[in-house]
Amino acid sequence: MWRRLLLLCLTLLLAGCTTRQVVVDGKFPSPLLDPLPVTLGVIYPQAFAEHEFFDEAKGRAETDWLVKTGEAQVVFWDKIFNGMFDEVVHIRDWETVQARGADIDGVIIPAITDLQYTIPTHTNVKIYEIWMRYDFRLVDISAIHRQEDGALTVNPDERLVAWPITAYGKTPTAFLQTDEEAVNLAAVVALRDAGAHFISTFGATPDIAVWLDGLANGGDQSDPLPTPDTIDEPVPVIENESPALDAPGGTDDPTTTTAEGGSELPTAGAGSAS
Amino acid sequence: MRGALRQRWIYPASAVLSALLLGGCVSATVDEMTYNEPVAGIGESSVVILGRRHAPDYDTEFDFIECIGDHIHSGDPSIEVINEIAFINQFYPWFEPRTAPMQPQTIDRLLELPVVANQFAEMKLEYMIWIDGKTVDTNRVGSMSCGIGPGVAGCFGFGTWGTESAYEATIWDFTDKVEVGKVSALTSGQSYMPAVIVPIPIIAPVQGTACDSLGDQLLEYLSAHH
Numbered sequence: 001m002w003r004r005l006l007l008l009c010l011t012l013l014l015a016g017c018t019t020r021q022v023v024v025d026g027k028f029p030s031p032l033l034d035p036l037p038v039t040l041g042v043i044y045p046q047a048f049a050e051h052e053f054f055d056e057a058k059g060r061a062e063t064d065w066l067v068k069t070g071e072a073q074v075v076f077w078d079k080i081f082n083g084m085f086d087e088v089v090h091i092r093d094w095e096t097v098q099a100r101g102a103d104i105d106g107v108i109i110p111a112i113t114d115l116q117y118t119i120p121t122h123t124n125v126k127i128y129e130i131w132m133r134y135d136f137r138l139v140d141i142s143a144i145h146r147q148e149d150g151a152l153t154v155n156p157d158e159r160l161v162a163w164p165i166t167a168y169g170k171t172p173t174a175f176l177q178t179d180e181e182a183v184n185l186a187a188v189v190a191l192r193d194a195g196a197h198f199i200s201t202f203g204a205t206p207d208i209a210v211w212l213d214g215l216a217n218g219g220d221q222s223d224p225l226p227t228p229d230t231i232d233e234p235v236p237v238i239e240n241e242s243p244a245l246d247a248p249g250g251t252d253d254p255t256t257t258t259a260e261g262g263s264e265l266p267t268a269g270a271g272s273a274s
Numbered sequence: 275m276r277g278a279l280r281q282r283w284i285y286p287a288s289a290v291l292s293a294l295l296l297g298g299c300v301s302a303t304v305d306e307m308t309y310n311e312p313v314a315g316i317g318e319s320s321v322v323i324l325g326r327r328h329a330p331d332y333d334t335e336f337d338f339i340e341c342i343g344d345h346i347h348s349g350d351p352s353i354e355v356i357n358e359i360a361f362i363n364q365f366y367p368w369f370e371p372r373t374a375p376m377q378p379q380t381i382d383r384l385l386e387l388p389v390v391a392n393q394f395a396e397m398k399l400e401y402m403i404w405i406d407g408k409t410v411d412t413n414r415v416g417s418m419s420c421g422i423g424p425g426v427a428g429c430f431g432f433g434t435w436g437t438e439s440a441y442e443a444t445i446w447d448f449t450d451k452v453e454v455g456k457v458s459a460l461t462s463g464q465s466y467m468p469a470v471i472v473p474i475p476i477i478a479p480v481q482g483t484a485c486d487s488l489g490d491q492l493l494e495y496l497s498a499h500h
Contacts, residue, residue: 029363034389127331172333196367 019054019064022180024072026188031083031199038215040085041100041107041141042077043152049074053115062121069112069187077110080195084202094146101141105215106160109137113164117186119179127170128182130190134165136198138211161207167194300463300483306491308455310447312400315498319400320354321346322361323443326406328371334405338441338485342405345489350497356397364393378402378446378453399448403492407441409481418469428471438462439484443492455495459487 051070057063081088089100091107114133120126143158169190171182202208323343325334336358343355362369368384375381381402385391418431439462445455463478494500 029366031367032365032387032389032393034387125331170330170333172335192367192370193372196370196372199367200373 019066020180021066021068022183022187023068024184024187024191026072026076026184026191028076028079028188028191028195030079031195033083033199035084035086036212038085038105038212039087039089039100039103040081041089041091041104041144042081043091043107043109043144043154044074044077045109045111048110048112051112053117055117065117065119065183067117067183067187069115069191072187072191073110073112076191076195080198081108084199091144091152094150094152097141097144097146097152104141106211107139107141107144107154109139109154111135111137117183119183127172128179128186129168129170130183130186131169132167132190132194134167134194135162136165137162138208160211161205163205163207165194165197165201167191167197169193300461300478300480302459302461302483302487304460304487304491305458306455308445308457308495310452310454311495313498315350316353316400316496318354319398320356321401321403321496322356322358322399323403323405324358324361324369324374326374326404328374329406332408332410334407334441335409335481338407338409338481339405341482341485342443342489342492345485346493346496349489349493350499353493353496356399365390378448378451381446381448381451394448401454401496402446402448404444404446405441405488406444407439407484409437409439409484412436412438416467418467418473420469429469429473430471431469433467433469434464436462436464437478437480439480441484441488443488445492445495457488457491457495459484459491461487 049070050068051073052066052068054067055065078088087103089096089104091097091100091104111134112132113135114131116131118125118127118129120128137154137156137159138161139154139159143154145153145155147153167190169186169188169192171186171189203212323339323346325336325339327333339358343358346353347355367373368390375384385394412435414433414435416431416433418429418433420429421427438460440458440460442456442458444453445457446452447454461480461484463480463483465478466476467473468476
């Protein structure tokens with residue numbers, strides 16, 4: 001009896017020191033759309049495909065949080081792109097670029113540039129929230145280059161369009177039993193919102209409308225648009241002939257993607273990771 | 275003989291007594307303003323009931339929407355109520371909080387998408403009912419202490435809290451793309467939790483009453499038999 005009580009006390013004590021981990025998991029519907037007559041190349045950089053954020057506890061009353069969204073991101077955006085476009089080609093290596101390059105109208109490269117979350121212990125409001133900011137880049141297939149070591153890179157100067165998408169998801173506490181379930185559902189809602197935002201604004205984004213018009217008219221839209229934040233160095237998107245998931249990545253900022261890094265740590269403010 | 279008596283009288287009586295004891299009091303106010311009522315019912319057409327979830331501080335509960343749908347269908351089984359989550363998923367992303375139509379006139383923009391229009395046609399949707407509201411607990415007072423020791427565990431104290439529900443249903447005629455009515459229900463009640471060794475919750479069924487009140491009014495509107 002006393003041994004059990006001691007074990008219970010130890011468990012309660014240690015519970016305050018552990019990291020609460022959520023691997024985002026959800027069932028995502030396919031979008032109800034008439035697909036655009038476009039063959040789209042997709043590159044998921046490693047930092048995107050393995051995206052996670054870690055929030056370190058700031059006091060004894062709080063716990064560390066590790067939320068892994070990468071797997072769900074890939075599953076979700078695959079559904080969105082497959083629903084929106086006639087054909088989707090995953091570009092994981094140079095061979096795909098060579099074999100399918102002529103068919104591909106454009107290559108989309110998503111990135112998560114910011115993620116913030118709140119749980120009731122942060123705000124005293126009985127709602128779990130997740131806010132995400134994506135940066136999407138659309139480049140011509142000719143902007144994908146192969147480095148000497150086999151890695152694929154893209155020059156930011158050669159992008160056709162770059163545009164941000166924000167997403168928000170919330171879950172009232174009354175809906176769920178545990179913090180982990182609530183954070184997972186808030187993330188799923190945020191993903192769905194990201195998809196809704198992406199779909200409902202895609203054709204209305206001026207540069208994309210120009211690109212789509214160009215495709216419809218059979219014109220060449222591969223001339224890059226001027227960008228204010230150009231970088232001379234090409235940015236690696238896929239390393240050394242391995243799939244995106246195996247390639248070393250880094251921060252998920254589209255203009256600063258590097259071959260370093262891993263989990264994304266909070267940079268500023270409570271519950272913020274970028 | 276004693277067993278039969280127990281089965282026939284004592285069990286039902288104690289069940290009724292428990293229900294009376296364990297249910298707090300609830301008051302409800304219902305307002306209704308509807309027109310163009312389908313006097314012959316909605317026939318083979320269907321109805322969908324959807325919750326509004328665009329407010330920053332609350333979401334209309336999914337189980338509340340399900341409760342109203344069940345209430346309507348059980349009141350008139352000929353009315354087909356489409357499951358909310360299935361509907362939202364089927365029409366993704368057009369009924370997400372960001373994209374859901376706020377006015378019936380904006381449905382026309384959705385119907386410009388052939389694939390969406392075809393789905394609606396297959397569904398024979400006649401009415402779209404939007405529910406906006408929430409249930410919250412208020413005025414929590416009292417205290418309760420629980421303890422655990424070797425071979426002993428128990429609670430002692432008393433707690434009470436109020437619960438308020440406020441919901442409004444807006445009915446859209448999907449064929450004519452016009453709003454044809456609003457029904458609102460305000461309910462409130464007080465719940466109690468006395469504890470002498472074992473806590474005994476006496477819960478006021480505030481949300482359930484709101485569901486029944488709104489469901490009754492909507493059923494009266496939609497059904498030819500009520």
